[in-house]
Amino acid sequence: MQRQPISPLIIILAVVAFLTACTPAAHYDGRLAAADSLMHDRPDSALAILQALHPDSLATQGDHAYRDLLLTQARYKCYITATTDSAINRALHYYRHHSHEQEKLTRAYIYKGAVMEELGHPDSAMHYYKTAEATAAPDDYFNLAYTKMQMGALYRNNYAMDGKHIEKFEEAQAYFQKAKEEKYLLICMINLGSLYRLKNPDKSLSTLLSAKSFALQLNDTAQYYNCLKGLIETYYIQKDYDNAYQLINEAFALGDIYHDLEFCTNAADVLAKLGMPDSAALILNLCRQPEPANVIEKIFYMESVGEIALARGDTNTYVLMDNRCRHINDSLLALNSPMSIMKAELTQDKSLQQQKHQQHRVTSLWLIAIIASLLMIIIIVGYQFYNRKHRYDKLISELRETTDAKIRELEQLQDKINDLDIQDNKLKDYFDSHLWVMREIIEQCYHIPNSKLVQKLKNTLCYQEQNKDQWTKLNFYIDMRYNHILSKTMKQYPQLNDRDILLVALTTLDFSCIQIAMILGYSNPTSIGVVRQRLAKKMGIDCTLKQYIDQQIHI
DSSP, X not given: OOOOOOOHHHHHHXXXXXXXXXXXXXXXXXXXXXXXXXXXXXXXXXXXXHHHSOGGXXXXXXXXXXXXXXXXXXXXXXXXXXXXXXXXXXXXXXXXXXXXXXXXHHHHHHHHHHHHHHTTOHHHHHHHHHHHHHHSOTTOHHHHHHHHHHHHHHHHHTTOOSSHHHHHHHHHHHHHHHHTOHHHHHHHHHHHHHHTTTTOHHHHHHHHHHHHHHHHHHTOHHHHHHHHHHHHHHHHHTTOXXXXXXXXXXXXXXXXOTTOHHHHHHHHHHHHHTTOHHHHHHHHXXXXXXXXXXXXXHHHHHHHHHHHHHHTTOHHHHHHHHHHHHHHHHHHHHHTHHHHHHHHHHHHHHHHHHHHHHHHHHHHHXXXXXXXXXXXXXXXXXXXXXXXXXXXXXXXXXXXHHHHHHHHHHHHHHHHHHHHHHHHHHHHHHHHHHHHHHHHHHHHHHHSTTOHHHHHHHHHHSOOSTTHHXXXXXXXXXXXXXXXXXXXXXXXXXXXXXXXXXXXXXXXXXXXXXXXXXXXXXXXXXXXXXHHHHHHXXXXXXXXXXXXXXXXXXX
């Protein structure tokens, strides 16, 4: 017969599968895995585990890299500002040389970006966030979402005004929905509600109200409070001071919030607009931050001081505070941070695109070389095949004749098998009829116990040492018909005796308790249920004897 050529695609896929199978699976210290499992919801606990974990107790370079990654991640999530990037650099160096750790490499790029942002290098942070985005697997929705959220926060924190921050948070929101991460989805909704405020206050209001309901649903008090802050500021912009005042009282009911300068300044602005400058000044003083270091907070603080002064009729102070705020805003715009970050993003996009183009080019050259080689092989094989065609034709003709003869033999054999099947079915019917007669005789013997004929039949049917052979023959038939149930049982449970095997056989034939009692010599048929339970216990099975038999028959 002619052999079919092997598809080149199959060869390539087989090589790829082999190389993938040969990639060693990473096995990490269990303490690191435990810390990672807590990172999402309890980063403080994860940090405690990692700090208690001495580096000398780790066995492999992979464990050390994993610890460096988790330690950086935990510190970031616990709001511990980074002072160096040495730990995350070690993790990055390791994972760049271990391609099978794609998820951890993506995470390492994310937190390298976060560290660079804390160290005051926003353009470098954007570079690593973009690299993380390009490294992540297409279905790694959480890391893709987190990367987009970090980029949105980077633009927002650097005073972007062109909508780039909104674009990134919206993309993050879509990925968090795919990842079904409700906690981070809520955070994106709150950020978007605040970012929509300047361009579309109505959209900001609807988004924040939805976020508020979502926070109640998740029972997340912290994010519920953030929703209230965002709504207060949105109502303030819309000059709906009464609703803002109600939300201020609701926020106060949540607990001690005087440490939050953003809330205090928003509340002070609302109270000032409602004609309560003394209450506004009291709230502003309670925030305990008379000279905030953060530039944005300083602007908020001075704006609130100006609003309180205006409410008291002190226009000079109001104008002074307004001029100072404008001066700081102009200074922020002069820094041009958003443009620097955007340039870094565009540069990284271009670099990644060039890398992809180069990879595609190399891949294309390899494919061209492979296809050319395959075409050459096909031509050579085709030429040889053409030269040998006549010999193969003769061989194929002989094989066809042999095959036809074998097919005829198989057809004859099939006819014989069919005849045997018919005979086998007849024998089964014959045996079933005999079993039926046996059951009827046993039933009659049970209901007419005193007849001499009945007594003789009882002696004949009752299992004894002298008639053991006749029951052995019955076992042979049962094995043939019921998937070797008795052979498998005797092999699996060698502790069973002949009477136990007979009980299994009679149960397989669906004999009643009366019939089994008659054969095994029990005077009371109800005792058969107990006998079956004891046998099941002897076999150590956790089901009834009947259930065990049904399972074995259908295996």
